[in-house]
Amino acid sequence: MALVKPHGKKKKLMPLLLEGAALQKELKKAKTLKQLKISSRETADLVMMGIGAFTPLTGFMTKKDWKGVCDKYKMADGTFWPVPVTLSASTEFANSLKKGEEITLVDEESGTIMATMKVAEKYAMSKSDKEHECKQIFRTVDVAGHPGVQKVMGQPDVNLAGPVKVLSEAHFPETFKGIYMTPKQTRKMFEDKGWSTIAAFQTRNPMHRSHEYLAKIAIETMDGVLIHQILGKLKEGDIPADVRADAINTLMDKYFVKDSSIQCGYPMEMRYAGPREALLHALFRQNFGCSHLIVGRDHAGVGDYYGPFDAQKIFDDIPKGALETQPLKIDHTFYCFKCDGMASMRTCPHGKEDRLMLSGTKLRKMLSEGENVPDHFSRPEVLEILKKYYAGLTEKVEIKLHSHAEGTHTQK
Numbered sequence: 116m117a118l119v120k121p122h123g124k125k126k127k128l129m130p131l132l133l134e135g136a137a138l139q140k141e142l143k144k145a146k147t148l149k150q151l152k153i154s155s156r157e158t159a160d161l162v163m164m165g166i167g168a169f170t171p172l173t174g175f176m177t178k179k180d181w182k183g184v185c186d187k188y189k190m191a192d193g194t195f196w197p198v199p200v201t202l203s204a205s206t207e208f209a210n211s212l213k214k215g216e217e218i219t220l221v222d223e224e225s226g227t228i229m230a231t232m233k234v235a236e237k238y239a240m241s242k243s244d245k246e247h248e249c250k251q252i253f254r255t256v257d258v259a260g261h262p263g264v265q266k267v268m269g270q271p272d273v274n275l276a277g278p279v280k281v282l283s284e285a286h287f288p289e290t291f292k293g294i295y296m297t298p299k300q301t302r303k304m305f306e307d308k309g310w311s312t313i314a315a316f317q318t319r320n321p322m323h324r325s326h327e328y329l330a331k332i333a334i335e336t337m338d339g340v341l342i343h344q345i346l347g348k349l350k351e352g353d354i355p356a357d358v359r360a361d362a363i364n365t366l367m368d369k370y371f372v373k374d375s376s377i378q379c380g381y382p383m384e385m386r387y388a389g390p391r392e393a394l395l396h397a398l399f400r401q402n403f404g405c406s407h408l409i410v411g412r413d414h415a416g417v418g419d420y421y422g423p424f425d426a427q428k429i430f431d432d433i434p435k436g437a438l439e440t441q442p443l444k445i446d447h448t449f450y451c452f453k454c455d456g457m458a459s460m461r462t463c464p465h466g467k468e469d470r471l472m473l474s475g476t477k478l479r480k481m482l483s484e485g486e487n488v489p490d491h492f493s494r495p496e497v498l499e500i501l502k503k504y505y506a507g508l509t510e511k512v513e514i515k516l517h518s519h520a521e522g523t524h525t526q527k
Contacts, residue, residue, distance in 0.1 A: 116311035116312070117311060118302060118305055118306065118310075118311055118313075118404045118406075119401050119404065119405070119406050119439040119440055120401075120439060121167070121170045121171075121298070121401065121402045122170055122171060122194075122195075122398050122399075122401050122402055122438070122439075123170055123171030123194055124171070124194070125171060127170075128167040128170050128298055128299060128302075128402065129167055129170040129171050129172075129173070130165060130166055130167035130170075130297070130298075130299070131164045131165050131167075131173065131174075131230075131279060131280065131281045132165035132166060132281045132282075132284065133280055133281065133282060138282060141231055141280050141282055142228065142282055144217075144231065145219040145228050145231050145282065146219070146228070148217050148218050148219040148231065149208075149211070149212070149216075149218045149219065150218070150219045150220075150221050151202075151204055151208060151218055151219070151220055151221065151275075152221050152222075152223040153202065153220050153221065153222060153223060153229065154223060154266075154270075155222070155223075155224060155347070155348050155384060156266060156347070156348070156384045157202055157203075157220070158222045158227075158229055158285055159285075159347040159348075159382050159383050159384045160175075160200050160383070160384075161220065161229050161230050161279065161281055162229075162281070162283075162284050162285055162287060162382040163381070163382060163383055163399065164200075164279060164281055165230075165281030165283075165284060166284065166297040166298060166299075166382075167297065167298050167299065167402060168297070168298055168381060168382075168383075168399045168402050168403065169200065169399060169402075170298075170402045171194060172196075172200060173278045173279070174232060174233075174235075174276065174277050174278040174279040175200060175201055175202040175232070175274070175275060175276050175277065175279065176190065176199055176200055176201050176274075176276055177191060177235065177236050177238075177276040178236065178238040178274070178276070179191035180196075180199075180276070181199050181201060181238075181248075181274065184196050184197065184198065184199050185199060185247065185248055185251040185252065186251065188394075188433060188434075188437070195398070195433070195434070195437040195438065196398070197391045197392075197394035197395050197398065197433075198252055198386060198388060198391050198392060198394075198395045199248060199252070201274045201276075202220070202232070202274060202275050202276070203240065203270040203271045203272075203273065203274050203275070204237075204271055204273050204274075204275050205271045205272070205273070206239075206271070206272050206273055208271075208273075209237045209273035209275065212234050212237065212275075213234075214234060214235070214236070214237075215233060215234065215235070216233075216234050217231055217232065217233050217234070218231070218232055218234060218275075219231055219232075220232055220279070222285060225285070225286065227283050227285055227286075228282055228283065229281065229282060229283050229285065230279045230280060230281045230282055230283075231279065231280050231282065232275070232277050232278065232279045232280075233277045233278055234275055234276075234277050235276050235277035235278070236275070236276040236277065237273055237274070237275050237276070238273065238274050238276070239272060239273055240270065240272055240273065240274050241272070242268075245267050245268050245270065246268075248267055249261075249263075249264045249267050249268065251391075252267075252386070252388050252391050253267075253386075253387070253388055253389070253391075253420065254389070254420060254421065255420050256268075257420075260418055260420075261387065261417060261418065261420060262350045262385075262387050262417060263385075263386045263387045263388055263417075266386075284382070285382070287346060287382040290346075291346050291356060291357075291360075291380055294344070294346070294356070294360050294378070294379055294380040295346060295379070295380050295381075295382065296379040296380070296381075298402045298403045298404065301341065301377075301379065301403045301404050302403070302404040304377065305338075305339075305404050308338070308339065308374070309338070310338035310339050311338060311406070312336075312337040312338045312406045312407070313337060313338060313339055313340065313341055313404065313405045313406055313407070314330075314333035314337050314339075314340050314341070314405065314406070314407040314408065314409050314443050315340075315341045315343045315396070315400040315403070315405040315407070315408045315409065315440075316329065316330050316333070316340055316341065316342045316343060316409045317343055317345075317396050317408065317409070317414070317415070318342065318343070318344045318345070318359070318363075319344065319345045319349055319353055319359075319385060319475075320353075320354065320359065320475030320478070320479070321354060321358070321359045321362035321363060321475075321478075321493075321497060321500070321501060322342070322362065322363055322366050322497070323473050323474075323475065323478055323492060323493040323497070324450060324457060324473055324491060324492060324493060324494070325411075325448045325449065325450075325457070325473035325474075326475075327366060327370060327457075327494070328448050328457040329409050329411050329445055329448060330342065330371075330376060330409070331371075332443075332445060333407070333409055333443055334371075334372070334375045334376065337406070337407065339374075339375055339376060339377065340375065340376040340377075340409075341376070341377050341378075341379065341400075341403070341405055342363055342367070342376055342377065342378040342379075343378075343379060343380070343381060343400070343403070343405075344356060344359055344360065344363065344378070344379075344380045344381075345380065345381065345383060345384075345385055346380040346381060346382050346383075347382055347383050347384035347385070348384050349384075349385060350385070350387070350417070352479060352483070353479075354479065354501070354504065355504075356380060358500065358501070358504045360378065360380070361500050362497045362500045362501060363378050364378060365494075365496050365497060365500060366494055366496070366497055369494070369496055370494060381399070381403070383399075385415065386415070387415060387416065387417035388415060389413070389414070389415050389416045389417075389420060389421035389425060389426055390414075390415075390421060390425045390426045390428070390429035391429070392414075392415035392426075393408070393410055393414045393415055393426035393427075393429060393430075393442070394429060394430070394433065394438070396408055396414075396415065397430075397438050397440045397441075397442065398438060398440070400440050401438060401439050401440035405440055406439075406440060406441065407440060407441050407442070407443045408440055408441075408442055408443065409442075409443045409445065410426050410427050410430070410442040410443065410444055410445070411445050411448065412424065412446075412447055412448075413426070414426035414427075423447070424444075427442060427444040430442045430444075445459065446459040446460040446461045447459060447460045447472075448473070449463075449470045449471055449472050449473055450470065450471040450473065450491040450492070451463045451465055451469055451470050451471075452469050452470075452471070453465045453469045454469075458470075471489055471491055471492060473492055478492060478493060478501075482501050482502060482505045483505055483508075485505075
């Protein structure tokens with residue numbers, strides 16, 4: 116059997132990163148153009164386009180694309196897409212541009228020249244436009260509580276659209292050597308292993324016992340699992356990628372059958388868009404060659420903005436055939452003392468008093484506050500790595516528990 120085809124009508128990877136002589140020529144030209152400083156999220160999106168993870172995007176979205184994605188899950192040309200990928204600029208900068216003008220996009224933190232872009236369109240984003248995006252994508256306009264809403268509402272007031280030529284993968288290949296991989300690389304690896312059914316496990320946390328159990332459920336029925344961690348910026352209190360990678364490698368080494376799983380990372384930033392982000396996660400996993408995406412409780416969520424299984428339900432609401440990569444839907448998982456092992460709501464007949472509910476947020480909170488972590492919450496070797504990380508922190512970030520992390524949220 117062959118791997119799933121990349122997303123889009125052409126069904127082939129469309130990386131936008133220039134190489135060799137073409138790259139050098141474009142870099143030289145980039146230095147002569149007007150420069151726009153872009154956010155870390157926009158930089159990460161450019162890298163995703165550069166490596167082909169956002170196939171078939173050719174650049175940042177037009178007003179029609181933006182509206183179609185927000186309201187109907189599809190771009191102007193009919194391509195299924197669940198979350199806007201946009202570029203914003205100040206009104207002053209936008210007013211200085213002519214239609215068709217080329218500009219250079221520069222990462223605001225490092226000063227790295229990331230891309231050139233031909234400005235095909237510029238469109239104003241009023242407060243009500245931004246709120247509309249937030250309502251559709253995040254289901255809330257709570258600026259104070261939702262990190263994704265904060266970013267959208269804080270963006271400058273004009274969006275620029277147009278095709279891009281990507282000139283850099285930013286710091287990702289160097290900072291995350293051995294973890295960072297492109298869709299071309301993962302696809303080759305799967306083909307070399309003879310894998311065709313691969314489940315992606317999305318994580319922004321080190322893996323506790325529940326995560327391990329989810330991955331192993333997939334391994335039972337598929338050729339293998341891609342433990343795919345996010346490498347872009349996270350919210351305060353989340354554990355850095357290098358610590359996560361160390362913890363995951365240790366877990367795989369000691370508790371997984373050799374060659375049943377692969378760990379790697381991708382250069383996106385979390386939107387914390389819950390159900391919508393689950394669809395995006397499936398879409399770009401299709402480009403990486405994964406046939407399935409593990410979708411458990413509160414996938415890509417934050418706080419109590421989404422129901423614990425809304426990210427599973429949304430796959431039933433999109434048009435049939437919109438994505439080749441399918442969700443692997445798994446119920447609440449936990450350690451049951453009476454079952455004497457990991458179980459789910461579908462397999463365990465006992466009450467909540469017999470269950471140890473597991474969550475990444477709960478684990479981070481216990482570790483950051485120096486609390487004892489209960490047995491069966493996480494593997495001891497993983498805990499040692501995490502305890503060492505928390506012991507070395509000079510500033511503690513308060514971590515708030517939401518109802519999913521406590522296991523108290525009931526499904527409506």
